[in-house]
Every structure is written in C-alpha cells, then in structure tokens.
Amino acid sequence: MTTTPSHSSIPSFGLGTFRLKDQAVIDSVTTALELGYRAIDTAQIYGNEAEVGQAIAGSGIARGDLFITTKIWTANLAAGHVIPSLKESLEKLRTAHVNLTLIHWPSPGGAVPLAETLGELMQAKAQGLTRRIGVSNFNIALLQEAIDAVGAANISTNQVELSPYLQNLKLVEFAKKQGIHITSYMTLAYGKVLQDPVLADIAKVHGVTSAQVAMAWAMQLGHAVIPSSTKRANLESNLKATLLTLSDPEMAQIAALERNGREVNPAGLAPAWD
Numbered sequence: 001m002t003t004t005p006s007h008s009s010i011p012s013f014g015l016g017t018f019r020l021k022d023q024a025v026i027d028s029v030t031t032a033l034e035l036g037y038r039a040i041d042t043a044q045i046y047g048n049e050a051e052v053g054q055a056i057a058g059s060g061i062a063r064g065d066l067f068i069t070t071k072i073w074t075a076n077l078a079a080g081h082v083i084p085s086l087k088e089s090l091e092k093l094r095t096a097h098v099n100l101t102l103i104h105w106p107s108p109g110g111a112v113p114l115a116e117t118l119g120e121l122m123q124a125k126a127q128g129l130t131r132r133i134g135v136s137n138f139n140i141a142l143l144q145e146a147i148d149a150v151g152a153a154n155i156s157t158n159q160v161e162l163s164p165y166l167q168n169l170k171l172v173e174f175a176k177k178q179g180i181h182i183t184s185y186m187t188l189a190y191g192k193v194l195q196d197p198v199l200a201d202i203a204k205v206h207g208v209t210s211a212q213v214a215m216a217w218a219m220q221l222g223h224a225v226i227p228s229s230t231k232r233a234n235l236e237s238n239l240k241a242t243l244l245t246l247s248d249p250e251m252a253q254i255a256a257l258e259r260n261g262r263e264v265n266p267a268g269l270a271p272a273w274d
Helices: 022-035 049-059 082-093 114-126 140-150 169-178 189-195 197-206 210-220 232-243 248-255
Strands: 039-041 067-072 100-103 133-136 157-161 181-185
Touching (some): 022 049, 022 232, 049 067, 049 082, 067 082, 082 114, 114 133, 140 169, 189 197, 210 232
Parallel strands (some): 039 067, 067 100, 133 157, 157 181
16 A cells, blocks of 8 residues: 655645654654655654655655655744755755645744745745745634735645644635645644544444544545654554545544644744634
8 A cells, every 4th residue: 555645736644753763763764664655744843854864765765756744943934044954954854855845833923024934935946945835833814924925826735733622623714715735733632532432433333443533534624644653553554544434424523522622832833823
C-alpha cells in the first residue's frame, strides 16, 4: 500500500515528526517509508530536519515520489531571513526543494508583517525552493490577511489542531469557501479521543482501532492528517485508516463529540482562536 501524492494536491495522509529526535525520528521515518508512507511533515523548530533527511536519503525512494513539508519558525519570518533559513532546511533535508513550506505560527505580536513573510515565500516558490506555500495555526482573521496579501490560490493549506473534540467549524467553513485546504494535527488530541466510547463502538463495528476511526473521520471531511509514532505496529495501523469509510450516521456521531477541547495554545504564539 502506498500513498504517493499527486503533485497538484496535498496528500491526505502523512507522517508527523513533532517531538521526535535523533535515532527515534530516523527509525520512525525509515519504517514509515518502508510501510508505504510518502508524505513527511517536519519543521525548523523540531530540530530533526537533518535526521529526516538522512532517513529519506537512506530509503532509496525517488524524490519525485515523496511529499516533504517543512515550516518556517517565527525567528525567521522577516525579509532576508525566510529564504536563507529555508535553504538551510533544504540542506539538512538533502533536497533541492520541499513540496510545501508553511509559516509555522503567526509572527508574535505581529512584529513581522504577514505580507512581508508571504512575499518572501512567494519568492522562494519562484526560485524553485518550494513547490507550494501555506500557513499553520492561523485563525480566520489571519487567513483573510494572507488571502489579501497573495490570494487564496497561493495558500495551499492551513495546518491547525483539529480532532473530534476540537472541530474548528467556523475556521473550516471559512477556509472551504476560499478553497483553502485544512491539515489536521493532533487529530487524536494527545490520545484522549482513543478512550472515547463513541469511537470505540464505531471501531468495534468495523474491526479497527479508535485511532483509525478518528483519522478516517478527518480525511472523510476532506482534511489531511499527519499522525506520528515510533512503533512499527502503530505506523502500520495508522496507515490503514486510509482504507476505512465511515457511514453518514457514524460521521454524525463523531461530529457530536465537539467540546472545544484545545490541547495546543502556547502563550505568546497562539492567535485569538475563532
């Protein structure tokens, strides 16, 4: 089974590498690629781009079959810093380009104008350093500001925390109207949704895991998911979520689990959420 991406779209399923370091991230990426993963998500602040690059280089998989995402950290958002920092990321990742580059978090306090950063990213795209650009952790107001700066067609995705417990309905609706894709991170809410009886009942019907149900739910809504794991069994199980189809009543049951259960809200970085 493979999840080779179309070059005109964002893959619906990939591997996240948040909090994975050193040999743990090398092993995770190596195993995931062996199992058929073809999309890998990393970031400058994760401190693991070099290890991700090492694992990809050792996999023997053609670069054209992979979709690699990285994110520009807040310290590198100003003009004169975006492109040099991206080039450093490319060197670590051992690639001439990434498929997607995101603004990881909005500039704290708006210190760097969003249009300035997006302008730099558009230059990076024109130079062939990245195939697409996008944003992460943006609320509706920031997403509108990004659209005003470079047009919705140039914002490939908004990567945000999204799970059965935090469905971000207003933001999702706004993004959908603008034709902007949503990537869900923390889809399992730090594992909290795995204990949910509704997901457990649905999982039992299908003979799958609660994690697979949560990820299939997000993908069926049109979102991408990027779960991470260091265990081969979990990496293999997660990938099988791409094969699961939920019924309309099951989707409605999961929709009813919304509780504004936000897990990620760092002071000084997070915007005023919708």
